[in-house]
Amino acid sequence: MRLIDYFDRGADLYPDRDCLHDGTQGWTYREVRAQTHRVANGLLALGLGRGSKAAVYSPNHAAAYACLLGIVRAGVTWAPVNARNALEENLYILNNTDVEVLFYHSSFEGYLARIREACPRITGFICIDTPSFEEWLAVQKEEAPDLPDAPDDVAFLASSGGTTGRPKGVQITNGNIETMNSIFWACMPVKSPPVHLMVAPMTHAAGVCSFPLLAFGGTNIFMGTADPGGILAAIEKHKVTHVYMPPTLIYMLLAHPDVGRYDYSSLQHLVYASAPMSVDKLVEAVKVFGPVLTQTYGQAEACMICTFFSPEDHVAALESNNRHRLASCGKVSPLVRLEVMDDHGKLLPRGQRGEIVVRGNLVMKGYYNNVEATAEASAFGWHHTGDIGVIDEEGFVYIVDRKKDMIISGGFNVFPGEVEQVLWSHPAVQDCAVIGIPDEKWGEAVKAVVELKPGMTVEADELIQLAKDKLGGVKAPKSVDFVDTLPRSPVGKVLKKTLREPYWVGHERKI
Template sequence: MRLTDYLDKGASLGPGAPCLTTGDRTLTYGEVQELSWRVTRALDRSGVRPGDKVAVLSANDSTAFSCVFGISRAGAVWCPVNPRNEAAENRELLDLFDCTCLIFQEAYAPLVAKILPDLPKLTTLVCLDGSADGSADGSPDGSPDGSPDGSPALATPFARWLEDVPAEPWEASPADDTVMLVGTGGTTGSPKGVMLTDRNIETMSALTLMSYPFGTRPVYLALAPLTHAAGVLCFPVMTLGGEIVIMPAPDLTDFLAQIERHRVTHTFLPPTLIYMLLGHPDLASTDLTSLRCLWYGAAPMSAARLAEAIDRIGPVMAQLFGQSEAPMMISTMAPEDHFHADGSLAVERFTSAGRPAPLVTVAIMDSAGRLLPPGERGEIVVRGSLVMAGYYKNPSATEEASRHGWHHTGDIGYLDADNYLFIVDRAKDMIISGGFNVYSAEVEQAVMEHPAVQDCAVVGLPDDKWGERVTAVVQLHPQQSVTDGEMRAFVKARIGGVKAPKQVEVWSDLPRSKVGKVLKGDVRSRLLHRGSHG
């Protein structure tokens, strides 16, 4: 299935059904189809050919997401670009991806103007919601031609770009099976482009539908960026003719109101936002009875907070574990898997990432390429049609990630006797203290059990005595306090003195990525910088 097939499948179940809703505006499946046909024809008129790369730079928006299906119909490759990235990172990604067309919101015109001089391959620019620079329109083919006063217009307004384009079915044959190019981000050096194929997305969608509870016409609430997990989760929802309610900005008060208003059945939140939701004053008074599945993932979840979420939100918590290179569904844990057969909480599973998904093979490998038995720790490796085609124009990185015939996730973990997958750390986050391997994720779980703690990050810092000292940086709930001695004793009682933090810091907030992950590299850098300055 191409990306457009998910939309067409939903439309076949009723073109008048709601498809994309933002605020008070709803586009039906038929309307999104017609818009995608017009976008396809406009792309073709602008010179975009099958295999060309088309980037979308936008906050969560119905029209922007509709363009994705036009890109697919044109046989082009969708390049989702996160507007929260730094300008330099987006310039690097657009250059790396060889993008020839950029569709963007007017709010990001300053960013586009800043990076455009360094992107000669970018010849077609379209502004979704304005003229992008306050000057007159550009030329109808989408190139940034001059305006009547002689000044160059940054981009063609979307309405002008679609002028005289009929809303009639048309599509081109794709050049190959690549449907998405996803940037890995620059947190581990230069960004890489993950090539995802139609088979990757089809496998992910199938795993979603077979692993979690769905009924007819689900209602999916997208708060997290559509450039990430929230976006690809739309595709399986569309196969059932479901409605996708899109939130332009992350606001938990509005999030709760939308669940009640639209009778939302499915949604996704990273753990950090779930912790904030549990402290929200409107949670107890909101009707959440429509929810069937609240996915959590993208970072480790505190077992203590997970139990609280099940109690206060409902028996709807559902875990997923994946990465850009193997999207979303390496392992899954449905709501029912959080319970024993007798209805009691299966707390021993709460620190796991669930079981390997049905169409995915997961194993644990040592540094020599040997597969390890249950209970032994090593790198989590994956095989199957979920795994990417490779990194765009980077054969050495592709070869490195696929050593010994398996995709290497960079995560350390183990499989238990019941085939539950436990992720103990990112390989790069492991701390060696006093000659012992200390997994930061394990220490974080212990810290998060403290009732005063809202969120935390555990990192290793250079230490003359220990080699690295375990350092915990905690963010507390409002009006809460804890001393470093209390926290050290609390953790020591749970996982022992070797793993207990030697240093405890209390910060008002933690640095986070665009998708809500705590940035441990930033935490560590700040601590090191402060230490070097006395």
């Protein structure tokens, strides 16, 4: 099936149900379907077709999502552009993915001159939130061609996180999406039309989470900003059933003074992913939001659900005195093969650490126009995630750390995530990041960079001692820096590369 087919199923079954809602106004499946046909025909009239690329430069917005659907209806590849990125990064992405038509929100009108200058391939610019958009739609044909099934065609051209270098174009096919949706339905069966709160950028995991819900008449509620108090209120107001959030945003919700004020009983799945989550804060979240916490593990190259940790698994871990299991990301999903591999391509037995590798129809077609990077990521016939992990005897998968984040101190391997879990347990710590900095004696010394909860204080020595007590002297931070806010990517990941850079200036190596 093509991505648009899931939407069309929802439109067939629930034509008068809201598909999109901006918090005050809703648009039904019938209305959105008509708009997607006109968007598709508009693109075809501009000469775009199979293999062409179009992007939407917009904050989370109902019209932006409708344009996304119109792009894929035309058989054109959608190139997601995160509105929270810096302009220069988005210029690189637009060029790297060969975008020809750009739909944009009027808030980015001031960027157009720079985009035109830097991205000469883009020949069409269409503003989505002014009367000119409705005028453009009005002159397009009402019915777009019904294109044949094309499982190997690229539905969207995502960009990798870029936290360790320039983003790469990740080719996600219709077949990849079909596999991802199938896993979603197997793990999170949809029994009635859901309500999905689009808090995180629709260009990333939140958008991917919305695709399988379309087939069941899902309503997508759009929030332009990730305001913690607004999110809490929206869950109650709209009776939200599904929401995706990175752990950093969940921490903000838990720290909000109004967190105990609202009713969250409508929630079925509060999905968290993208980064490890503090076990202590996870326990707190279960108490606040109920048994709805749901973890998935994946990446741009292997959509979203390589592993699955269900709400029931969370509860069982707490009730069976297996609290440590909350540090896992669940068990391998159906339709995915996931193993742990050493540097020589040997699959390792349960209990041994190595790089997590995956294969199956969830894995991307390859990196766009980057044969070398594709070959490197596909060594030994498996997709290499770059994550160090271990699988226990019960089949639970634990992400130990990013391979490139590992610290080598005095010849010992220190995995930052292990240290971060301990620091997160301190009641004053909102978030933290552990990095390696140059040290003449040890090669690298362990440093913690800590963001405190509002109004809270703690001494560095207290945190260092906490880590020593839990992990021993080798893994404990040698120093602690306190910052008002940790640097984060537009999707909420802490940028350890940014934290490390000042300490490694003048050094030949960066690890």
